[in-house]
Every structure is written in structure tokens, then in C-alpha cells.
Amino acid sequence: METQKQIDHDLMRRIQRDDFTAFDKLVDRYKDRLVNVLFRMLNDRNEAEDLVQDTFLRVYKHRQDYDFTYCLSTWIYTIALNLAKNELRRKKKFKFFSIFDMQENGVExxxxxxxxxxxxxxxxxxxxxxxxxxxxxxxxxxxxxxxxxxxxxxxxxxxxxxxxxxxxxxxxxxxxxxxxxxxxxxxxxxxxxxxxxx
Amino acid sequence: MRCQKALSCLSAQCDDTLSEQQRRELAAHLEECASCRREAFYFSEIKGQTGRLDNVRTRIDFNLRLKSRINTWEAEQARPVEPSLWQTLAGYPARIGEFAHALSGILYGPRRYALVGVASLLLAAAVWTGYTTNGFIVGGQSYTSQVAEIAPVDMVTARAYLVDQESAAEAGFGYLASGISLVDHASPRTEPNYVMPTVPAEQMSAQVIF
The missing domain is CATH 1.10.10.10 (Winged helix-like DNA-binding domain superfamily/Winged helix DNA-binding domain)
Incomplete structure (x- = not known):
């Protein structure tokens, strides 16, 4: 029986040969999990989805650099979490007032x-x-x-x-x-x- | 097991990573300690509720939008990068240097005498041709300064066609014995296409604009 890692590696090998169907399959395997994790991190669905898009774009751009000694899911999650951390850092640097904050601070x-x-x-x-x-x-x-x-x-x-x-x-x-x-x-x-x- | 130890095991109990002995000891402690039992309830509730949190899913057009972004990126990659003004300016000294290097290679290279010889021959051939034809070579046919003499003074812009003598005679232009006719000039005195209709295009051997 094929493990998740093997399936991922097979997909990645096909992606490296510019097989976009394989890339679509990879996206389908991880997109919902990633968006869920990033949503919990950022508390903003749109931002989470944007960052998941950025993550997959990076995966596609650097598909030839992927090292098969590592787990693909680890690589994808690392990219996504680094993007989320950058976003959180940016938010911390430039604090915006949102209606959500106002509700939290003022109105119960x-x-x-x-x-x-x-x-x-x-x-x-x-x-x-x-x-x-x-x-x-x-x-x-x-x-x-x-x-x-x-x-x-x-x-x-x-x-x-x-x-x-x-x-x-x-x-x-x-x-x-x-x-x-x-x-x-x-x-x-x-x-x-x-x-x-x- | 004491309370402190029991509390440190509660998180591991949620993950079900305790050893058999730890599990037994913790269970025995929880039986008799209400406070730790309450904490254990809290931990298991948090674990359970977290697992039941609503999952956020991507929108239906997620893959399409991603595909579009990838296409845009690939198009950008395929497009040649135009150098900026600064890069262009910075490139000139290098080009001048390259040209100077190439020139010095020719001038001081081992074939410099052969090159000078070829250049001299070409120059001599050009001078000789100009001298014998009394003009310049245009489109494989030569024409002389007669063209300028035939052209009326007021025809500032006119086109001359070189035709052979027989064609000129057939067309009834005796004065074209020199083989030159004038057409399409700017003078109001002479209509455009004055000669053109009578001289077939294929018989025209060259066109000179002056």
C-alpha cells in the first residue's frame, strides 16, 4: 500500500515534469488543511486563502528545487507557516483598527x-x-x-x-x-x- | 502519584501517549483527587472541542485563481527582460572596450597585412568603377549626369526611368534617345504619368529619384 509520502513524491516527480494535473491533485490534497491552519493562525479567512495561494505558487515556482529526502507535506507546511508568520509580523508592525477589534475592545x-x-x-x-x-x-x-x-x-x-x-x-x-x-x-x-x- | 505529577500527565493523557504504568497511576490518583479530576475534564473538553471546531474550506474557484496566477507568472518568465536606462548606459563603456579590443586585435593581429591588402583592393575597385562609368552603381545599372541635364529646372521632384532605346522609339519619344524618360514630376506643366502608360514596367531597368 502506498504511503502518503510516496503519493506526494510521485505527484512531485510528475509536477517536476510540468504535469499540471498532478499539481492540481497536490493542491486538492492540501488546500483545505492549509487554509484551516492558516485561518486559525491569522483569524481571517481571506488572508488565509491568499497565503495558501502564495504557498502553492511558491511550491510551483521552486518545484525543481524540492529535495526528495524530506517529506513534501513538511515542505509545504513550512512555506505556509513562514508566510503566516511574516504576515503576523507585518500586522504587528502596522497595527490596523478593524471593526472586529472594536467589538472585542468595546462592545461585547x-x-x-x-x-x-x-x-x-x-x-x-x-x-x-x-x-x-x-x-x-x-x-x-x-x-x-x-x-x-x-x-x-x-x-x-x-x-x-x-x-x-x-x-x-x-x-x-x-x-x-x-x-x-x-x-x-x-x-x-x-x-x-x-x-x-x- | 502526587497532584503536581498528575497535572503534568494530563496533556499526555489527552494524546494517549502515557505508558501503561503512568496511565494506571494517573487513574488511581484521579479516583481520589477531585481537583485533578476537574483539570482532567477541562483538558479532555478542550481537546474534544478543538477537534469539533468548524473547518474552514477554500472557495470553489481556488484552483482556477491559482492557475491564473501561475499562468501570469509563467508569462512574466517567458517575456525577455528589457534593460533599464541605467543598465543600457552602463553597458556602453563595456561595448566601447569590446570594440577597441576587437579593433586592436585586427590592427595588431597576424592577419593585419592581408586585411589592409583586401581593403586597398576594394577601394581601388570602387574608384575605378566610378571613373569608367562616370557615375555610381545603382541597382546594377549605371546612370550618368545626363539625367540631371534632361530634367527640367522647375521639376524639383521627378522620377526618371531608364528604358532601352527601342522601347523609347516605339513609345514615340524620340528625344529619349539617351534612354531616359521623365515621369511623375511635380510640375503643373506636365501631367503625371506622362510617360508611364507608354513604357511597359518590365522594360524599365532602373529608377532614380532626385
Missing amino acids: LKDNKPGPQSLKMVLDKAIAKLPTKYKTAFVLRDVDQMSYDEVAQVLGVPLGTVKSRVNRARAILKDELRPKLEERRALSKGSLVPVRTM
Whole structure:
């Protein structure tokens, strides 16, 4: 049975021979995963999609430079995450005021409905607020379901560092979401009275 | 297992990467510690909720837009890059240098005498031809200064056609014995195409504009 790596390498060999059908297949294999990861990183769908386009454009431009000793997915993810980091750095440098920021800072978003959807929204916001290095590791591991080894390869850091960053991200999220999680815990126990947190 | 150790294992428990012994010890600790049990619940909830987050997907025209961008890039790559003004200006000294180098190679090279000889012969041939024909070689036929004499003074712009004598005689232009007729001039006195209709084009051997 062909592994994902072999499939990717076969596609890449065909792309190197200017087979655009193979490139289309490669794009289809990764585009949704990438856009999902970049959306979690940037919190902007349009930007995420633009960066995924840039990623594939770079893959196509540098297709002849690809080194088959490495995993293709690692290469693609590294490009995408570098672009995302550049974008985040640029955003940090030139801070823009957006309606979203104004809502966050001034007006409370309407979110009083209890239940799983509400928790999801809070979780979305909490992930967006994570520091970049924790967020990157967390998104790759928990959102994209990558293995720790793959995350370590993509980020170019030791395995222990990845585990520590993911753990740290989960701990931050746990603290951020504590009230909502407590509500949920109380509901799951069948009691409507929230349990006092420590 | 103590609480601190148990808390450090909770993230690994979410990933299911604990050893069998660690798992057993953690389970035993969670049985008796409500606080750690609560933390374990939080971790598993975060893990579960993250897995259930709405996935963002690319738009339907993603591949088309990407293809268009690639085509644009490939077109740019195929287009020859025009040098900027600065690059052009910067290239002149190099070209002058190259020309000087090539010239010096000829002038001081081993074949310089042969080249000078060939150039001298060509010059001599040109002078000799000019002397014998009393004019210049144009389109393989020669014409003389008679053309200028025949042309009326007021015909500033006129075209002369060299025709052979027989054709001129047939056309009834006796004065064209010299083999020259004038047509299409700017003078209002003489109509354009004065000679043209009577002299077939294929019989005209050369055209001189003056």
C-alpha cells in the first residue's frame, strides 16, 4: 500500500515534469488543511486563502528545487507557516483598527447562549489570542491532527519543545475557558448549579 | 502519584501517549483527587472541542485563481527582460572596450597585412568603377549626369526611368534617345504619368529619384 509520502513524491516527480494535473491533485490534497491552519493562525479567512495561494505558487515556482529526502507535506507546511508568520509580523508592525477589534475592545459580542456552540466560539477566540509560537504548535497538533514528530519537523524544533508548547497552549486555553468549562461540567453532571472553581 | 505529577500527565493523557504504568497511576490518583479530576475534564473538553471546531474550506474557484496566477507568472518568465536606462548606459563603456579590443586585435593581429591588402583592393575597385562609368552603381545599372541635364529646372521632384532605346522609339519619344524618360514630376506643366502608360514596367531597368 502506498504511503502518503510516496503519493506526494510521485505527484512531485510528475509536477517536476510540468504535469499540471498532478499539481492540481497536490493542491486538492492540501488546500483545505492549509487554509484551516492558516485561518486559525491569522483569524481571517481571506488572508488565509491568499497565503495558501502564495504557498502553492511558491511550491510551483521552486518545484525543481524540492529535495526528495524530506517529506513534501513538511515542505509545504513550512512555506505556509513562514508566510503566516511574516504576515503576523507585518500586522504587528502596522497595527490596523478593524471593526472586529472594536467589538472585542468595546462592545461585547452577543454570546449569551449556553451550550457547545458557545464554548466553540469562546475557544475560537481563545485560540486566536494565544502567543504565536504556542498557537502554531497547538493548531498543527490539535486542529490539523499532525503527529508530534511532524510538528517538530515543520517547526524545526526538538520534539520536547513541541510537546511543551502544546501543553502550554492547552493550559492557557484551559484558564481562558475555565468558566465555560465549569458550566459544561455542571451540565454534564446533571446539575444546573455551577460548581465553584478553585 | 502526587497532584503536581498528575497535572503534568494530563496533556499526555489527552494524546494517549502515557505508558501503561503512568496511565494506571494517573487513574488511581484521579479516583481520589477531585481537583485533578476537574483539570482532567477541562483538558479532555478542550481537546474534544478543538477537534469539533468548524473547518474552514477554500472557495470553489481556488484552483482556477491559482492557475491564473501561475499562468501570469509563467508569462512574466517567458517575456525577455528589457534593460533599464541605467543598465543600457552602463553597458556602453563595456561595448566601447569590446570594440577597441576587437579593433586592436585586427590592427595588431597576424592577419593585419592581408586585411589592409583586401581593403586597398576594394577601394581601388570602387574608384575605378566610378571613373569608367562616370557615375555610381545603382541597382546594377549605371546612370550618368545626363539625367540631371534632361530634367527640367522647375521639376524639383521627378522620377526618371531608364528604358532601352527601342522601347523609347516605339513609345514615340524620340528625344529619349539617351534612354531616359521623365515621369511623375511635380510640375503643373506636365501631367503625371506622362510617360508611364507608354513604357511597359518590365522594360524599365532602373529608377532614380532626385
